[in-house]
Amino acid sequence: MNTPKYVKIEQEIRNRIENGEYPQGSKLPNQLALSSEFSVSRMTVKRVLDALAIQGLIYSRRGDGTYVMTNIPQKIEKNAPASEHQGLTVYFGADRVESRIIVFDIQFPSPQIQEKLHLRKNDPVFKIIRLRLVDQQPYVLEHTYMPQKLMPDLDESVLYGSIYAYLKSTGLKLSGSYRKIHAVFADEFDIKYLNCSPKDPVLEVEQVAWLADGTPFEYSLSRNRYDARSYTVVDNNTL
Amino acid sequence: MNTPKYVKIEQEIRNRIENGEYPQGSKLPNQLALSSEFSVSRMTVKRVLDALAIQGLIYSRRGDGTYVMTNIPQKIEKNAPASEHQGLTVYFGADRVESRIIVFDIQFPSPQIQEKLHLRKNDPVFKIIRLRLVDQQPYVLEHTYMPQKLMPDLDESVLYGSIYAYLKSTGLKLSGSYRKIHAVFADEFDIKYLNCSPKDPVLEVEQVAWLADGTPFEYSLSRNRYDARSYTVVDNNTL
DNA sequence: AAGTGGTCTAGACCACGCG
DNA sequence: GCGTGGTCTAGACCACTTT
DSSP: OOOOHHHHHHHHHHHHHTTTTTTTOOOOOOOHHHHHHHTOOHHHHHHHHHHHHTSSSSSTTTEEEEOSSSSSOOOOOOOEEOOOOHHHHHHHHHTTTTEEEEEEEEEEOOOOHHHHOOOOOOOEEEEEEEEEEEEEEEEEEEEEHHHGGGGOOOOOOHHTSHHHHHHHHTTTTEEEEEEEEEEOOHHHHHHHHHHOOOOOOOEEEEEEEEEETTTEEEEEEEEEEETTTTEEEHHHHOO | OOOHHHHHHHHHHHHHHHHHSSSSTTTOHHHHHHHHHHHHHHHHHHHHHHHHHHHSSEEEEEEEEEEESSOOOOOOTEEEEEOOOHHHHHOOOOOOOOOOOEEEEEEEOHHHHHHHHHHHSOOOOEEEEEEEEETTTTEEEEEEEEEGGGGTTOOHHHHTOOOHHHHHHHHHOEEEEEEEEEEEEEOHHHHHSSOOTTOOHHHHEEEEETTTTTTTEEEEEEEHHHHHHHHEEEOOOOO
16 A cells, blocks of 8 residues: 555556547546546646656646547557666566576676776676577677676576566665667677677667666666667657 | 746756766755755655656655766767757757758658558648758758648748747647667668668667647658767656 | 655646637 | 646655664
Protein backbone atom coordinates (compact mmCIF):
# COMPACT_ATOMS: atom_id res chain seq x y z
CA MET A 1 0.00 0.00 0.00
CA ASN A 2 2.98 2.32 -0.18
CA THR A 3 2.85 2.72 -3.95
CA PRO A 4 1.78 6.33 -4.36
CA LYS A 5 -1.69 7.14 -5.61
CA TYR A 6 -0.35 8.94 -8.64
CA VAL A 7 1.36 5.77 -9.85
CA LYS A 8 -1.79 3.70 -9.58
CA ILE A 9 -3.96 6.33 -11.23
CA GLU A 10 -1.49 6.74 -14.07
CA GLN A 11 -1.57 3.01 -14.65
CA GLU A 12 -5.35 2.96 -14.60
CA ILE A 13 -5.69 5.79 -17.12
CA ARG A 14 -3.06 4.22 -19.36
CA ASN A 15 -5.06 1.01 -19.29
CA ARG A 16 -8.22 2.84 -20.24
CA ILE A 17 -6.46 4.37 -23.21
CA GLU A 18 -4.96 1.08 -24.32
CA ASN A 19 -8.17 -0.89 -24.09
CA GLY A 20 -10.19 1.78 -25.87
CA GLU A 21 -12.31 2.97 -22.97
CA TYR A 22 -10.78 6.37 -23.71
CA PRO A 23 -10.53 6.17 -27.53
CA GLN A 24 -7.89 8.03 -29.51
CA GLY A 25 -8.89 11.62 -30.09
CA SER A 26 -11.60 11.58 -27.43
CA LYS A 27 -11.86 14.02 -24.57
CA LEU A 28 -11.06 12.80 -21.09
CA PRO A 29 -13.29 13.61 -18.12
CA ASN A 30 -12.17 16.94 -16.72
CA GLN A 31 -9.78 17.17 -13.82
CA LEU A 32 -12.51 17.74 -11.26
CA ALA A 33 -14.38 14.63 -12.40
CA LEU A 34 -11.20 12.54 -12.25
CA SER A 35 -10.40 13.92 -8.79
CA SER A 36 -13.81 12.86 -7.68
CA GLU A 37 -13.70 9.43 -9.29
CA PHE A 38 -10.33 8.54 -7.77
CA SER A 39 -10.97 10.42 -4.51
CA VAL A 40 -7.85 12.52 -4.78
CA SER A 41 -7.17 16.21 -5.03
CA ARG A 42 -6.98 17.98 -8.35
CA MET A 43 -3.23 18.52 -7.90
CA THR A 44 -2.72 14.79 -7.86
CA VAL A 45 -4.78 14.36 -11.01
CA LYS A 46 -2.78 17.10 -12.68
CA ARG A 47 0.46 15.36 -11.79
CA VAL A 48 -0.78 12.16 -13.44
CA LEU A 49 -1.91 13.98 -16.58
CA ASP A 50 1.45 15.72 -16.86
CA ALA A 51 3.22 12.39 -16.73
CA LEU A 52 0.99 10.93 -19.44
CA ALA A 53 1.48 14.02 -21.58
CA ILE A 54 5.26 13.66 -21.36
CA GLN A 55 4.87 10.16 -22.71
CA GLY A 56 2.88 11.43 -25.66
CA LEU A 57 -0.35 9.69 -24.72
CA ILE A 58 -2.53 12.74 -24.07
CA TYR A 59 -2.44 16.49 -24.50
CA SER A 60 -4.26 19.29 -22.73
CA ARG A 61 -5.58 22.61 -23.96
CA ARG A 62 -6.23 25.28 -21.38
CA GLY A 63 -9.79 26.47 -21.53
CA ASP A 64 -10.87 23.39 -23.41
CA GLY A 65 -9.96 19.97 -22.05
CA THR A 66 -7.64 17.00 -22.19
CA TYR A 67 -7.59 14.63 -25.17
CA VAL A 68 -6.16 11.27 -26.01
CA MET A 69 -3.48 11.67 -28.66
CA THR A 70 -4.29 10.34 -32.08
CA ASN A 71 -1.65 8.20 -33.71
CA ILE A 72 -0.11 7.01 -30.49
CA PRO A 73 3.31 5.71 -31.37
CA GLN A 74 2.89 2.04 -31.90
CA LYS A 75 5.13 -0.17 -29.88
CA ILE A 76 7.17 -2.35 -32.15
CA GLU A 77 9.32 -5.13 -30.84
CA LYS A 78 12.46 -3.93 -32.56
CA ASN A 79 12.09 -0.59 -30.82
CA ALA A 80 13.75 0.17 -27.56
CA PRO A 81 12.54 3.30 -25.83
CA ALA A 82 15.63 5.47 -25.53
CA SER A 83 14.69 6.33 -22.02
CA GLU A 84 14.38 3.47 -19.53
CA HIS A 85 17.64 1.64 -19.15
CA GLN A 86 16.51 -1.47 -17.38
CA GLY A 87 18.02 -3.90 -19.83
CA LEU A 88 16.94 -6.62 -22.14
CA THR A 89 15.85 -9.14 -19.56
CA VAL A 90 13.02 -7.00 -18.34
CA TYR A 91 12.07 -6.01 -21.85
CA PHE A 92 11.90 -9.45 -23.44
CA GLY A 93 11.69 -11.69 -20.38
CA ALA A 94 14.49 -13.88 -19.09
CA ASP A 95 13.42 -16.89 -21.16
CA ARG A 96 14.23 -15.27 -24.46
CA VAL A 97 17.49 -13.57 -23.50
CA GLU A 98 20.85 -15.30 -23.44
CA SER A 99 24.34 -13.91 -22.82
CA ARG A 100 27.74 -15.04 -24.05
CA ILE A 101 30.84 -13.67 -22.44
CA ILE A 102 33.51 -12.72 -24.93
CA VAL A 103 35.86 -10.92 -22.55
CA PHE A 104 35.92 -10.69 -18.77
CA ASP A 105 38.98 -8.88 -17.55
CA ILE A 106 40.18 -6.43 -14.94
CA GLN A 107 42.52 -3.56 -15.73
CA PHE A 108 43.47 -0.01 -14.83
CA PRO A 109 41.25 2.57 -16.51
CA SER A 110 42.34 4.60 -19.50
CA PRO A 111 42.18 8.37 -19.09
CA GLN A 112 38.87 8.39 -20.94
CA ILE A 113 37.36 5.77 -18.61
CA GLN A 114 38.81 7.53 -15.58
CA GLU A 115 36.95 10.63 -16.55
CA LYS A 116 33.66 8.95 -17.43
CA LEU A 117 33.58 6.82 -14.28
CA HIS A 118 35.15 9.41 -12.02
CA LEU A 119 38.06 7.15 -11.07
CA ARG A 120 41.72 7.55 -10.17
CA LYS A 121 44.23 5.93 -12.42
CA ASN A 122 44.89 3.02 -10.04
CA ASP A 123 41.23 2.17 -9.36
CA PRO A 124 40.71 -1.12 -11.20
CA VAL A 125 37.81 -1.55 -13.59
CA PHE A 126 36.17 -4.63 -15.01
CA LYS A 127 36.21 -4.78 -18.76
CA ILE A 128 33.44 -6.93 -20.11
CA ILE A 129 32.38 -7.77 -23.62
CA ARG A 130 29.07 -9.61 -23.76
CA LEU A 131 27.10 -10.79 -26.70
CA ARG A 132 23.42 -10.78 -25.94
CA LEU A 133 21.02 -12.90 -27.91
CA VAL A 134 17.25 -12.78 -28.11
CA ASP A 135 15.55 -15.94 -29.34
CA GLN A 136 18.98 -17.34 -30.25
CA GLN A 137 19.66 -14.42 -32.59
CA PRO A 138 22.61 -12.06 -31.95
CA TYR A 139 21.07 -8.84 -30.76
CA VAL A 140 23.62 -6.53 -29.28
CA LEU A 141 27.30 -6.58 -28.45
CA GLU A 142 28.04 -4.72 -25.23
CA HIS A 143 31.42 -3.33 -24.25
CA THR A 144 31.12 -2.47 -20.57
CA TYR A 145 33.42 -0.91 -17.97
CA MET A 146 32.47 -0.98 -14.29
CA PRO A 147 34.48 0.08 -11.23
CA GLN A 148 35.61 -2.91 -9.23
CA LYS A 149 35.28 -1.15 -5.91
CA LEU A 150 31.52 -0.83 -6.32
CA MET A 151 30.99 -4.52 -6.95
CA PRO A 152 34.00 -6.45 -5.63
CA ASP A 153 32.38 -9.85 -6.05
CA LEU A 154 31.20 -9.52 -9.63
CA ASP A 155 32.00 -12.67 -11.55
CA GLU A 156 31.14 -14.51 -14.71
CA SER A 157 28.07 -16.20 -13.28
CA VAL A 158 26.44 -12.82 -12.87
CA LEU A 159 27.24 -11.85 -16.41
CA TYR A 160 25.26 -14.73 -17.85
CA GLY A 161 22.15 -13.07 -16.51
CA SER A 162 21.19 -9.50 -15.91
CA ILE A 163 23.68 -7.08 -14.42
CA TYR A 164 20.78 -4.92 -13.32
CA ALA A 165 19.25 -7.75 -11.32
CA TYR A 166 22.62 -8.29 -9.65
CA LEU A 167 22.91 -4.62 -8.74
CA LYS A 168 19.48 -4.70 -7.19
CA SER A 169 20.51 -7.68 -5.10
CA THR A 170 23.56 -5.82 -3.77
CA GLY A 171 21.42 -2.93 -2.63
CA LEU A 172 22.94 -0.52 -5.15
CA LYS A 173 20.16 1.60 -6.56
CA LEU A 174 20.57 2.84 -10.07
CA SER A 175 19.03 6.08 -10.94
CA GLY A 176 19.80 7.54 -14.33
CA SER A 177 21.85 7.43 -17.46
CA TYR A 178 23.21 9.59 -20.18
CA ARG A 179 23.27 8.16 -23.67
CA LYS A 180 24.75 9.23 -26.95
CA ILE A 181 23.63 7.51 -30.12
CA HIS A 182 25.84 7.25 -33.20
CA ALA A 183 26.10 5.42 -36.47
CA VAL A 184 29.48 3.79 -37.06
CA PHE A 185 31.16 1.13 -39.15
CA ALA A 186 31.17 -2.48 -38.05
CA ASP A 187 34.46 -3.45 -36.40
CA GLU A 188 36.12 -6.86 -36.12
CA PHE A 189 34.03 -7.83 -33.08
CA ASP A 190 30.77 -6.88 -34.79
CA ILE A 191 31.70 -8.91 -37.83
CA LYS A 192 32.60 -11.91 -35.73
CA TYR A 193 29.79 -11.89 -33.20
CA LEU A 194 26.91 -9.94 -34.71
CA ASN A 195 27.51 -11.53 -38.11
CA CYS A 196 27.94 -8.14 -39.69
CA SER A 197 29.67 -7.66 -43.00
CA PRO A 198 32.67 -5.39 -43.24
CA LYS A 199 31.44 -1.81 -43.82
CA ASP A 200 27.98 -2.53 -42.44
CA PRO A 201 26.51 0.31 -40.40
CA VAL A 202 26.17 -0.29 -36.70
CA LEU A 203 24.02 1.66 -34.25
CA GLU A 204 26.24 2.43 -31.29
CA VAL A 205 24.82 3.63 -27.98
CA GLU A 206 27.37 5.11 -25.63
CA GLN A 207 26.10 5.20 -22.06
CA VAL A 208 27.13 6.43 -18.67
CA ALA A 209 24.83 5.23 -15.89
CA TRP A 210 24.89 6.35 -12.30
CA LEU A 211 23.55 5.22 -8.95
CA ALA A 212 20.99 6.93 -6.76
CA ASP A 213 23.81 8.69 -4.91
CA GLY A 214 25.24 10.12 -8.11
CA THR A 215 28.21 7.75 -8.45
CA PRO A 216 28.79 6.66 -12.05
CA PHE A 217 28.92 2.87 -12.12
CA GLU A 218 28.91 1.91 -15.78
CA TYR A 219 30.38 3.11 -19.01
CA SER A 220 29.27 1.06 -21.96
CA LEU A 221 29.11 0.93 -25.71
CA SER A 222 26.20 -1.11 -27.05
CA ARG A 223 26.59 -2.04 -30.66
CA ASN A 224 23.49 -3.10 -32.59
CA ARG A 225 23.13 -4.53 -36.06
CA TYR A 226 21.68 -1.84 -38.30
CA ASP A 227 18.70 -4.02 -39.16
CA ALA A 228 18.07 -5.30 -35.66
CA ARG A 229 17.34 -2.36 -33.46
CA SER A 230 16.35 1.25 -33.28
CA TYR A 231 15.75 3.69 -30.47
CA THR A 232 12.69 5.79 -29.89
CA VAL A 233 12.28 9.11 -28.16
CA VAL A 234 9.10 10.94 -27.33
CA ASP A 235 9.41 14.66 -26.94
CA ASN A 236 6.78 16.97 -25.56
CA ASN A 237 6.66 20.73 -25.30
CA THR A 238 3.30 21.23 -23.71
CA LEU A 239 4.47 21.48 -20.13
CA MET B 1 5.08 38.84 -15.58
CA ASN B 2 3.16 35.80 -16.79
CA THR B 3 6.15 33.50 -16.92
CA PRO B 4 5.48 31.10 -14.05
CA LYS B 5 7.58 31.21 -10.94
CA TYR B 6 8.77 27.67 -11.41
CA VAL B 7 10.34 28.56 -14.76
CA LYS B 8 12.27 31.48 -13.32
CA ILE B 9 13.43 29.56 -10.29
CA GLU B 10 14.57 26.65 -12.45
CA GLN B 11 16.59 29.04 -14.56
CA GLU B 12 18.13 30.63 -11.49
CA ILE B 13 19.17 27.32 -9.97
CA ARG B 14 20.55 26.11 -13.28
CA ASN B 15 22.63 29.27 -13.45
CA ARG B 16 23.97 28.70 -9.96
CA ILE B 17 25.02 25.20 -10.95
CA GLU B 18 26.63 26.34 -14.17
CA ASN B 19 28.58 29.19 -12.63
CA GLY B 20 29.80 27.08 -9.73
CA GLU B 21 27.82 28.71 -6.96
CA TYR B 22 26.41 25.23 -6.36
CA PRO B 23 29.48 23.12 -7.21
CA GLN B 24 29.22 19.60 -8.58
CA GLY B 25 28.67 17.09 -5.82
CA SER B 26 27.65 19.70 -3.27
CA LYS B 27 24.45 19.68 -1.29
CA LEU B 28 21.78 22.22 -2.15
CA PRO B 29 19.95 24.22 0.51
CA ASN B 30 17.00 22.17 1.67
CA GLN B 31 13.55 22.66 0.24
CA LEU B 32 12.36 24.82 3.11
CA ALA B 33 15.32 27.14 2.73
CA LEU B 34 14.75 27.45 -1.01
CA SER B 35 11.03 28.08 -0.42
CA SER B 36 11.95 30.85 1.91
CA GLU B 37 14.63 32.35 -0.34
CA PHE B 38 12.36 32.50 -3.38
CA SER B 39 9.21 33.25 -1.37
CA VAL B 40 7.28 30.32 -2.77
CA SER B 41 5.70 27.23 -1.27
CA ARG B 42 7.60 24.02 -0.86
CA MET B 43 5.48 22.37 -3.58
CA THR B 44 6.75 24.87 -6.09
CA VAL B 45 10.34 24.24 -5.06
CA LYS B 46 9.75 20.51 -5.37
CA ARG B 47 8.40 20.95 -8.86
CA VAL B 48 11.56 22.80 -9.88
CA LEU B 49 13.83 20.20 -8.35
CA ASP B 50 11.95 17.41 -10.14
CA ALA B 51 12.47 19.17 -13.46
CA LEU B 52 16.20 19.59 -12.82
CA ALA B 53 16.45 15.95 -11.77
CA ILE B 54 14.85 14.83 -15.02
CA GLN B 55 17.54 16.73 -16.87
CA GLY B 56 20.24 14.95 -14.92
CA LEU B 57 21.54 18.04 -13.14
CA ILE B 58 20.67 17.10 -9.56
CA TYR B 59 19.41 14.14 -7.57
CA SER B 60 17.64 13.87 -4.24
CA ARG B 61 17.85 11.33 -1.44
CA ARG B 62 14.94 11.14 0.92
CA GLY B 63 16.03 11.70 4.48
CA ASP B 64 19.28 13.27 3.36
CA GLY B 65 19.20 16.10 0.87
CA THR B 66 19.54 17.19 -2.73
CA TYR B 67 22.89 17.18 -4.50
CA VAL B 68 24.35 18.54 -7.69
CA MET B 69 25.22 15.66 -10.01
CA THR B 70 28.89 15.03 -10.57
CA ASN B 71 29.96 14.58 -14.17
CA ILE B 72 27.16 16.61 -15.71
CA PRO B 73 26.96 15.76 -19.40
CA GLN B 74 28.70 18.54 -21.23
CA LYS B 75 27.11 20.05 -24.27
CA ILE B 76 29.16 19.33 -27.33
CA GLU B 77 28.49 21.10 -30.57
CA LYS B 78 28.10 17.92 -32.58
CA ASN B 79 25.48 16.70 -30.15
CA ALA B 80 21.80 17.28 -30.56
CA PRO B 81 19.72 16.60 -27.49
CA ALA B 82 17.21 14.03 -28.62
CA SER B 83 14.45 15.93 -26.95
CA GLU B 84 13.79 19.49 -28.10
CA HIS B 85 12.84 19.54 -31.72
CA GLN B 86 13.15 23.20 -32.44
CA GLY B 87 15.50 22.82 -35.34
CA LEU B 88 18.93 23.86 -36.34
CA THR B 89 18.35 27.57 -36.61
CA VAL B 90 17.69 27.98 -32.93
CA TYR B 91 20.53 25.65 -32.04
CA PHE B 92 23.29 27.21 -34.10
CA GLY B 93 21.83 30.62 -34.84
CA ALA B 94 20.50 31.75 -38.20
CA ASP B 95 23.86 33.11 -39.33
CA ARG B 96 25.50 29.74 -39.46
CA VAL B 97 22.65 27.72 -40.97
CA GLU B 98 21.87 27.59 -44.67
CA SER B 99 19.34 25.49 -46.59
CA ARG B 100 19.38 24.17 -50.14
CA ILE B 101 16.21 22.83 -51.64
CA ILE B 102 16.73 19.61 -53.55
CA VAL B 103 13.08 18.75 -54.10
CA PHE B 104 9.90 20.73 -53.54
CA ASP B 105 6.89 18.89 -54.81
CA ILE B 106 3.25 18.15 -54.05
CA GLN B 107 1.73 14.71 -54.37
CA PHE B 108 -0.86 12.33 -52.99
CA PRO B 109 0.37 10.46 -49.95
CA SER B 110 1.53 6.87 -50.01
CA PRO B 111 -0.28 4.50 -47.66
CA GLN B 112 2.57 4.80 -45.21
CA ILE B 113 2.41 8.60 -45.21
CA GLN B 114 -1.38 8.50 -44.97
CA GLU B 115 -1.07 6.53 -41.80
CA LYS B 116 1.71 8.57 -40.24
CA LEU B 117 0.05 11.92 -40.99
CA HIS B 118 -3.49 10.73 -40.49
CA LEU B 119 -4.56 11.66 -44.02
CA ARG B 120 -6.99 10.37 -46.63
CA LYS B 121 -5.56 9.20 -49.89
CA ASN B 122 -6.55 12.35 -51.77
CA ASP B 123 -5.22 14.85 -49.22
CA PRO B 124 -2.18 16.33 -50.93
CA VAL B 125 1.16 16.47 -49.14
CA PHE B 126 4.26 18.50 -49.77
CA LYS B 127 7.34 16.45 -50.37
CA ILE B 128 10.48 18.34 -49.54
CA ILE B 129 14.11 17.35 -49.61
CA ARG B 130 16.36 19.93 -48.04
CA LEU B 131 20.07 19.92 -47.51
CA ARG B 132 20.99 21.88 -44.44
CA LEU B 133 24.46 23.25 -43.98
CA VAL B 134 26.16 24.62 -40.90
CA ASP B 135 29.16 26.85 -41.53
CA GLN B 136 29.00 25.85 -45.21
CA GLN B 137 29.43 22.18 -44.34
CA PRO B 138 26.70 19.66 -45.26
CA TYR B 139 25.06 18.73 -42.00
CA VAL B 140 21.83 16.88 -42.53
CA LEU B 141 19.65 15.85 -45.43
CA GLU B 142 15.96 16.09 -44.55
CA HIS B 143 13.19 14.26 -46.37
CA THR B 144 9.98 15.89 -45.16
CA TYR B 145 6.27 15.33 -45.78
CA MET B 146 3.72 17.88 -44.60
CA PRO B 147 -0.03 18.05 -45.22
CA GLN B 148 -0.89 20.85 -47.62
CA LYS B 149 -4.15 21.66 -45.90
CA LEU B 150 -2.38 22.75 -42.74
CA MET B 151 -0.12 25.20 -44.53
CA PRO B 152 -1.65 26.07 -47.90
CA ASP B 153 0.76 28.91 -48.63
CA LEU B 154 4.01 27.11 -47.94
CA ASP B 155 6.52 27.88 -50.66
CA GLU B 156 10.19 27.73 -51.41
CA SER B 157 11.00 31.04 -49.76
CA VAL B 158 9.95 29.57 -46.43
CA LEU B 159 12.11 26.53 -46.96
CA TYR B 160 15.28 28.55 -47.21
CA GLY B 161 14.83 29.45 -43.57
CA SER B 162 13.29 27.65 -40.66
CA ILE B 163 10.04 25.77 -41.07
CA TYR B 164 9.50 26.07 -37.34
CA ALA B 165 9.71 29.85 -37.49
CA TYR B 166 7.14 29.77 -40.30
CA LEU B 167 4.78 27.59 -38.29
CA LYS B 168 5.02 29.96 -35.38
CA SER B 169 4.10 32.85 -37.65
CA THR B 170 0.98 31.05 -38.87
CA GLY B 171 -0.24 30.52 -35.33
CA LEU B 172 0.16 26.77 -35.48
CA LYS B 173 1.61 25.62 -32.18
CA LEU B 174 3.77 22.57 -32.29
CA SER B 175 3.79 20.43 -29.28
CA GLY B 176 5.59 17.13 -29.48
CA SER B 177 7.31 14.57 -31.58
CA TYR B 178 8.04 10.91 -31.77
CA ARG B 179 11.42 9.87 -33.09
CA LYS B 180 13.01 6.63 -34.09
CA ILE B 181 16.76 6.47 -34.54
CA HIS B 182 18.40 3.95 -36.87
CA ALA B 183 21.69 3.27 -38.54
CA VAL B 184 21.42 2.67 -42.30
CA PHE B 185 23.50 2.64 -45.44
CA ALA B 186 24.10 5.81 -47.40
CA ASP B 187 21.77 6.08 -50.41
CA GLU B 188 22.24 7.95 -53.66
CA PHE B 189 21.08 11.26 -52.16
CA ASP B 190 23.42 10.96 -49.22
CA ILE B 191 26.32 10.26 -51.53
CA LYS B 192 25.50 13.20 -53.72
CA TYR B 193 24.63 15.81 -51.11
CA LEU B 194 26.26 14.77 -47.85
CA ASN B 195 29.40 13.68 -49.67
CA CYS B 196 29.09 10.20 -48.25
CA SER B 197 30.86 7.25 -49.77
CA PRO B 198 28.85 4.26 -50.92
CA LYS B 199 28.35 1.91 -47.95
CA ASP B 200 29.00 4.64 -45.39
CA PRO B 201 26.79 4.41 -42.33
CA VAL B 202 24.19 7.13 -41.93
CA LEU B 203 22.33 8.07 -38.76
CA GLU B 204 18.69 8.31 -39.73
CA VAL B 205 16.12 9.95 -37.49
CA GLU B 206 12.52 9.19 -38.41
CA GLN B 207 10.15 11.71 -36.88
CA VAL B 208 6.45 12.35 -36.56
CA ALA B 209 5.70 15.75 -35.05
CA TRP B 210 2.30 17.00 -33.98
CA LEU B 211 0.62 20.27 -33.14
CA ALA B 212 -0.76 21.37 -29.80
CA ASP B 213 -4.15 20.00 -30.79
CA GLY B 214 -2.73 16.55 -31.54
CA THR B 215 -2.77 16.81 -35.34
CA PRO B 216 0.33 15.29 -36.92
CA PHE B 217 1.88 17.89 -39.23
CA GLU B 218 5.24 16.47 -40.23
CA TYR B 219 6.75 13.15 -41.12
CA SER B 220 10.43 13.38 -41.79
CA LEU B 221 13.59 11.39 -42.21
CA SER B 222 16.73 13.27 -41.21
CA ARG B 223 19.88 11.69 -42.50
CA ASN B 224 23.18 12.61 -40.89
CA ARG B 225 26.73 11.73 -41.84
CA TYR B 226 28.02 9.17 -39.38
CA ASP B 227 30.89 11.41 -38.36
CA ALA B 228 28.87 14.59 -38.13
CA ARG B 229 26.17 14.08 -35.59
CA SER B 230 24.93 12.07 -32.67
CA TYR B 231 21.90 12.19 -30.43
CA THR B 232 21.88 12.38 -26.69
CA VAL B 233 19.28 11.24 -24.21
CA VAL B 234 19.18 11.74 -20.47
CA ASP B 235 17.18 9.22 -18.53
CA ASN B 236 16.20 9.47 -14.90
CA ASN B 237 14.52 6.99 -12.62
CA THR B 238 14.39 8.92 -9.41
CA LEU B 239 10.88 10.29 -9.73
C1' DA C 1 15.34 12.14 17.89
C1' DA C 2 15.95 15.41 14.42
C1' DG C 3 16.10 16.68 9.82
C1' DT C 4 15.28 15.71 5.16
C1' DG C 5 12.60 14.81 0.93
C1' DG C 6 8.01 12.48 -1.01
C1' DT C 7 3.15 12.70 -1.18
C1' DC C 8 -1.23 14.73 -0.77
C1' DT C 9 -4.92 18.00 0.38
C1' DA C 10 -8.55 21.70 -0.13
C1' DG C 11 -8.76 25.39 -1.44
C1' DA C 12 -7.57 29.97 -4.37
C1' DC C 13 -6.75 32.82 -8.40
C1' DC C 14 -5.63 33.21 -13.16
C1' DA C 15 -5.49 32.48 -18.45
C1' DC C 16 -7.65 30.62 -22.10
C1' DG C 17 -11.34 28.58 -25.50
C1' DC C 18 -15.80 28.58 -26.61
C1' DG C 19 -20.51 29.79 -27.54
C1' DG D 1 -20.00 34.14 -18.97
C1' DC D 2 -18.89 29.71 -18.13
C1' DG D 3 -16.08 25.79 -17.96
C1' DT D 4 -11.65 24.32 -18.66
C1' DG D 5 -6.76 23.56 -17.45
C1' DG D 6 -2.30 26.03 -15.25
C1' DT D 7 -0.25 27.76 -11.18
C1' DC D 8 0.38 28.30 -6.42
C1' DT D 9 -0.32 28.09 -1.38
C1' DA D 10 0.08 26.63 3.62
C1' DG D 11 -0.18 23.22 5.74
C1' DA D 12 -0.26 17.96 6.97
C1' DC D 13 1.49 13.32 7.34
C1' DC D 14 4.75 9.86 6.06
C1' DA D 15 9.32 7.45 4.81
C1' DC D 16 13.83 7.68 5.09
C1' DT D 17 18.84 8.83 6.56
C1' DT D 18 21.72 10.30 9.83
C1' DT D 19 23.46 11.10 14.55
